[in-house]
Amino acid sequence: MASSSSSRVSQLGVKAALLAAVCLVLHGGGSMTAAELCVGYYDDTCPDAISIVQGVLEEAHQSDPRIFASLIRLHFHDCFVQGCDGSVLLDTFDGFESEKDARPNNGSARGFPVVDAAKAALEDACPGVVSCADILAIAAEISVELSGGPGWSVLLGRLDGLTSSKADAENLPGPFDGLPVLRAKFRNATLDDTTDLVALSGGHTFGRVQCQFVTARLYNFSGTNQPDPTLNPAYRAFLSQRCPRNGDGSSLNDLDPSTPDTFDNNYYTNLEVNRGFLQSDQELKSDPGASTTTAPIVDRFASSQDAFFRSFAQSMIKMGNIRPVTDPSLGEVRTQCAFVNDS
Ligand code: HEM
Ligand SMILES: *[C@@H]1O[C@H](CO)[C@@H](O)[C@H](O)[C@H]1NC(C)=O
Ligand SMILES: *[C@@H]1O[C@H](CO)[C@@H](O)[C@H](O)[C@H]1NC(C)=O
Numbered sequence: 001m002a003s004s005s006s007s008r009v010s011q012l013g014v015k016a017a018l019l020a021a022v023c024l025v026l027h028g029g030g031s032m033t034a035a036e037l038c039v040g041y042y043d044d045t046c047p048d049a050i051s052i053v054q055g056v057l058e059e060a061h062q063s064d065p066r067i068f069a070s071l072i073r074l075h076f077h078d079c080f081v082q083g084c085d086g087s088v089l090l091d092t093f094d095g096f097e098s099e100k101d102a103r104p105n106n107g108s109a110r111g112f113p114v115v116d117a118a119k120a121a122l123e124d125a126c127p128g129v130v131s132c133a134d135i136l137a138i139a140a141e142i143s144v145e146l147s148g149g150p151g152w153s154v155l156l157g158r159l160d161g162l163t164s165s166k167a168d169a170e171n172l173p174g175p176f177d178g179l180p181v182l183r184a185k186f187r188n189a190t191l192d193d194t195t196d197l198v199a200l201s202g203g204h205t206f207g208r209v210q211c212q213f214v215t216a217r218l219y220n221f222s223g224t225n226q227p228d229p230t231l232n233p234a235y236r237a238f239l240s241q242r243c244p245r246n247g248d249g250s251s252l253n254d255l256d257p258s259t260p261d262t263f264d265n266n267y268y269t270n271l272e273v274n275r276g277f278l279q280s281d282q283e284l285k286s287d288p289g290a291s292t293t294t295a296p297i298v299d300r301f302a303s304s305q306d307a308f309f310r311s312f313a314q315s316m317i318k319m320g321n322i323r324p325v326t327d328p329s330l331g332e333v334r335t336q337c338a339f340v341n342d343s
């Protein structure tokens with residue numbers, strides 16, 4: 001688990017610890033100009049923050065095996081919209097329409113009550129200290145690790161922002177985006193458009209997905225009235241049973257039927273045999289432009305879970321570093337994650 005007294009002796013842990021040390025020196029020196037995130041941010045003010053979140057997640061997982069997948073997705077949807085500022089958690093207020101109502105989130109993003117429960121537990125232990133944006137970052141790491149994936153040292157110290165953007169949330173990477181668009185959206189988020197894109201898409205190694213996001217691939221791909229040629233015929237037959245042409249578009253499927261709740265590299269071994277669920281998944285391997293960009297990385301992660309885990313941890317730290325709010329005039333520690341404090 002991600003502990004500040006880093007028991008993990010990995011290269012990553014060491015790197016993050018060095019970063020953290022720099023951060024603490026800056027704090028201590030009182031000469032801090034641009035605040036940075038750091039591992040030990042809550043060591044003095046809320047030393048049990050991470051284990052408190054972990055307790056809430058373990059409890060939730062007992063009745064909801066999907067919750068770990070849902071929580072990492074919330075962190076992704078938070079960070080890609082205005083940076084990791086907790087904006088995805090806000091309800092509509094003061095002329096800001098909630099990102100929850102944007103198409104990628106509406107009827108899809110879930111886990112909000114568990115975030116609220118973690119927030120409530122943290123407010124009990126150390127009122128007004130741990131931001132909702134940090135809760136999402138912590139929850140993402142714990143979720144991956146408790147599902148069998150890699151751990152990493154989570155950098156902390158984000159404040160919660162005071163705004164949200166439904167318009168930017170509408171523009172999140174979409175399941176029907178082609179490879180060039182996916183790459184452009186990752187670049188725009190200041191991430192790398194090959195390694196980060198492929199590694200983070202590996203988040204689709206667990207969790208669920210609605211039929212509406214695959215029906216076009218099954219029955220009428222790009223308006224051809226034919227299935228997507230890059231969809232394995234046996235997998236297509238399987239999915240056609242589960243997602244009939246005029247069936248309920250909200251029926252759920254496993255993103256990775258081979259190990260639905262385990263964080264492993266099967267996402268990539270699936271792509272190798274045309275068993276990606278979303279068009280945006282299979283494009284990473286099968287788009288004509290993939291062979292010189294993303295496909296070799298898919299191949300590498302398919303043949304080495306270790307390589308995937310190392311890249312995934314690194315890319316998650318990078319994603320968690322997208323435009324964090326650290327200036328107190330631009331953010332706050334929310335008391336409730338769905339509301340800014342003065343509302
Ligand atoms: C690369 C572009 C991406 C696209 C186009 C995409 C799209 C989607 C879609 C359409 C769903 C299903 C939603 C539903 O059926 O309601 C989904 C689910 C999911 N996504 Fe992504 N996603 C992307 C990247 C990511 C990233 C970067 C992560 C995390 C690192 C992630 C983690 C997940 C998880 C865990 C689920 C399942 C959530 C659950 O079961 O509640 N996705 N994604
Ligand atoms: C969200 O989805 C529901 C049903 O899926 C729909 O009735 C509602 O209008 C949608 N909300 C927005 C803001 O689009
Ligand atoms: C690029 O990112 C900015 C914010 O950094 C956002 O407002 C804009 O909508 C994004 N554009 C695209 C095409 O994703």
Ligand SMILES: *[C@@H]1O[C@H](CO)[C@@H](O)[C@H](O)[C@H]1NC(C)=O
Pocket residue numbers: 220222223224225
């Ligand atoms: C297939 O898709 C095309 C373009 O999106 C659409 O015009 C057509 O009506 C669809 N065919 C069927 C049978 O739904």
